[in-house]
Amino acid sequence: MKTAAVSEKPALGKALNELRQYAQSKFDEKKSFLEQAAKPKEIPFDLTLPGRPKPVGTKHPITQVMEEIKRIFISMGFSVENGPEIESDYYNFSALNFAPDHPARDMQDTIFIADKILLRTHTSPVQIRVMEKQQPPVRRYYARMGLSQRSSQPHAVLPLSIK
Numbered sequence: 610m611k612t613a614a615v616s617e618k619p620a621l622g623k624a625l626n627e628l629r630q631y632a633q634s635k636f637d638e639k640k641s642f643l644e645q646a647a648k649p650k651e652i653p654f655d656l657t658l659p660g661r662p663k664p665v666g667t668k669h670p671i672t673q674v675m676e677e678i679k680r681i682f683i684s685m686g687f688s689v690e691n692g693p694e695i696e697s698d699y700y701n702f703s704a705l706n707f708a709p710d711h712p713a714r715d716m717q718d719t720i721f722i723a724d725k726i727l728l729r730t731h732t733s734p735v736q737i738r739v740m741e742k743q744q745p746p747v748r749r750y751y752a753r754m755g756l757s758q759r760s761s762q763p764h765a766v767l768p769l770s771i772k
Contacts, residue, residue, distance in 0.1 A: 687748045746771060
């Protein structure tokens with residue numbers, strides 16, 4: 610501008626201003642583009658949350674069948690009854706009219722914990738307890754899964770219906 614003629618200075622100034630504005634707009638565009646590229650993209654979920662647990666395994670088929678049997682009995686109006694695994698001699702044998710010399714009372718068939726206290730050998734003692742607690746009509750259901758009864762059929766279903 611210093612060396613330009615006075616008559617050329619307005620046109621030269623106008624051209625330099627246009628050049629400066631063009632350069633500034635290109636600079637601002639590039640700056641905006643770089644700022645947008647540097648911003649972290651919005652993630653649709655929180656990465657700090659724990660992952661979803663994957664289910665491991667399924668219920669045993671016998672468990673599934675026993676649960677289905679339970680649902681059927683409940684739908685027919687039975688209520689579920691539970692009993693102790695450790696039983697007295699009275700509930701396990703005497704109340705069920707087992708003779709004192711009955712083979713089921715032998716040591717090889719029954720696990721005695723103390724005198725007249727034993728592991729329940731079948732599911733019938735639960736029925737005796739229900740009949741002592743409640744007058745007819747009775748609609749109770751008892752199911753047992755496991756080997757506590759030590760029989761060849763450890764999974765037992767025992768409905769009790771007294772009118």
